[in-house]
Amino acid sequence: MAKLKIAGTWSGVLEVELESWTVPMLREEVAKRSNMLPETINLICAGKVLKDDHGGGCDSKLSQLGVKNNSKVLATRISVDEGKSLMAEEERSRRVARIKAAATALVNRHADGSLPVEDFNLELEDQNGEKVRFGSETDRRFELSFERAMMMGLMLHANAKSLIKRQMYKDALEVLTMGEFVDNVPLLQIDMVWCYFMLRDISWLSEAGIRLRKAREGIERAHGKDSSRVRLLQAGRHPELALHLRMELLEAVAAYHSGQFDKARNALTSAQAKFFQLQVPDESLSLVMSMGFKEQDAKRALRICSQDVGSAIDFLVEEKAKRAKEREDNEQRRKEIMEQKRYGLTPLKKAVDIEKIKELVSIGFEKELVAEALRRNENDSQKALDDLTNPESNSAIQLYIESRKRKRCRQAADAKIEQLVAMGFERPRVIEACRAGGDDIHQIMLQLLGEPGSNPTAAANNNASTSISMPNNGEPSSSINNENVEGDPDSSFEETSATEDVNGRDVEMEDELANDLTGDVFADYDIEVTKEGEAISEYLSLLDSVAGIAIEKARN
Numbered sequence: 001m002a003k004l005k006i007a008g009t010w011s012g013v014l015e016v017e018l019e020s021w022t023v024p025m026l027r028e029e030v031a032k033r034s035n036m037l038p039e040t041i042n043l044i045c046a047g048k049v050l051k052d053d054h055g056g057g058c059d060s061k062l063s064q065l066g067v068k069n070n071s072k073v074l075a076t077r078i079s080v081d082e083g084k085s086l087m088a089e090e091e092r093s094r095r096v097a098r099i100k101a102a103a104t105a106l107v108n109r110h111a112d113g114s115l116p117v118e119d120f121n122l123e124l125e126d127q128n129g130e131k132v133r134f135g136s137e138t139d140r141r142f143e144l145s146f147e148r149a150m151m152m153g154l155m156l157h158a159n160a161k162s163l164i165k166r167q168m169y170k171d172a173l174e175v176l177t178m179g180e181f182v183d184n185v186p187l188l189q190i191d192m193v194w195c196y197f198m199l200r201d202i203s204w205l206s207e208a209g210i211r212l213r214k215a216r217e218g219i220e221r222a223h224g225k226d227s228s229r230v231r232l233l234q235a236g237r238h239p240e241l242a243l244h245l246r247m248e249l250l251e252a253v254a255a256y257h258s259g260q261f262d263k264a265r266n267a268l269t270s271a272q273a274k275f276f277q278l279q280v281p282d283e284s285l286s287l288v289m290s291m292g293f294k295e296q297d298a299k300r301a302l303r304i305c306s307q308d309v310g311s312a313i314d315f316l317v318e319e320k321a322k323r324a325k326e327r328e329d330n331e332q333r334r335k336e337i338m339e340q341k342r343y344g345l346t347p348l349k350k351a352v353d354i355e356k357i358k359e360l361v362s363i364g365f366e367k368e369l370v371a372e373a374l375r376r377n378e379n380d381s382q383k384a385l386d387d388l389t390n391p392e393s394n395s396a397i398q399l400y401i402e403s404r405k406r407k408r409c410r411q412a413a414d415a416k417i418e419q420l421v422a423m424g425f426e427r428p429r430v431i432e433a434c435r436a437g438g439d440d441i442h443q444i445m446l447q448l449l450g451e452p453g454s455n456p457t458a459a460a461n462n463n464a465s466t467s468i469s470m471p472n473n474g475e476p477s478s479s480i481n482n483e484n485v486e487g488d489p490d491s492s493f494e495e496t497s498a499t500e501d502v503n504g505r506d507v508e509m510e511d512e513l514a515n516d517l518t519g520d521v522f523a524d525y526d527i528e529v530t531k532e533g534e535a536i537s538e539y540l541s542l543l544d545s546v547a548g549i550a551i552e553k554a555r556n
Contacts, residue, residue: 008075009034018063023050030075044074096174102509107151153179158516169195186218193250209254239304242527245274343371353379
């Protein structure tokens, strides 16, 4: 036991286990002795505030935080509101750490060709929905690091935009800061300044001006002068109008608080003109909705198409067709992933390349033989072809595939028997019924229930733990499989996925990040401009007040 000398709200010596006690435990103990609530206690040791762990996992032990035997700890009192604020800040830090860890884990699994644990995978696409591919050898050398950076940035930015929609601006700012150097910088800069504005944080004023200059320069490079490049790519449509409105509003706010009132009025006037352009007439909205489209989609289309009803309907039809094609492609990819999982992992834990399977199958080889040859040879098509054309290697692969099929049959039979035994049926009767009843577990269960003397509840207490299964010849055999084929794809994939599920996968946060990635190329420009309209009116009124004061002073 170590001794800590406590001073402040309570003075005395506490005996603690430095290797097992955490900051919350120490805070609670000090609060108890001080007759105070734990959230009102602040602990300081060696000039540092002792905070709860921010890593999203278990709290750090006192010994890990540098607390030693005979250390002096100052306990100070903070107000309840301050305590709640501190706890909220710590919770936000935990959440941000979880977001970063989950994004890193997803990128690591999806950017290097590994077989995803999920039934989806993340891919980079261009504005036409086509997968980004790299041609030259030089490109391929940098492909992995580039993909990782882009995936990380896009994931973090998408999550931040989701947080902005939920008005969690401080959380969004922290996430945007993490993604600042790897995502679409101009859009990210605007989102960051928007968070400053919604938090009404004037302290960020000088930084906001710098960020907005970078944003404008980047957007002009990407969109062309007067958005000419966007107009060409989008067939005359105006998807960027709301984004420019927000940028000009923020420029006006920064100029106003810097005393540049003429610049602020010019920017507000331009932003207000765009705001009026984005107002959707009720008649146009009603016409588009009468074609069967939802209100939100109809508004978006009319804004992008400058309120032209015909163009808006054409746009919605195109988008509907794109979404249908995307769903079809996603379903195809999901099936491919499930197929890859059947083939297993290569020795370096990579998925078997489906495209290379198709290439070799087109030559005339069986699909399963091709997949196993590629798996063994790390997706090297030439080496796989050598194995397939070598009679000895080809025969070894066929024998291995048959062995693997038998193993899977035994595993499936074992699982069926264990499921029925878990329901309370006697194991010997279950084995007999499975042998006679085929593969349909429901038919086997009905057969067991129909037999006289069937008492699942009583039988549950009499079942042995040994699992017995039936290979193809119908004879019972032990479920323990002594076949140990090096590089077994079944065992390698199951072991990998199980390890990732158990050891540190934050499934909840990973799902949240994945769901934020819509694949919608117009998502960055799809801004509901109600708040912008209110802000424009507010700052125009402020400018009018300033002008009125200036006139009054001039008269005097």
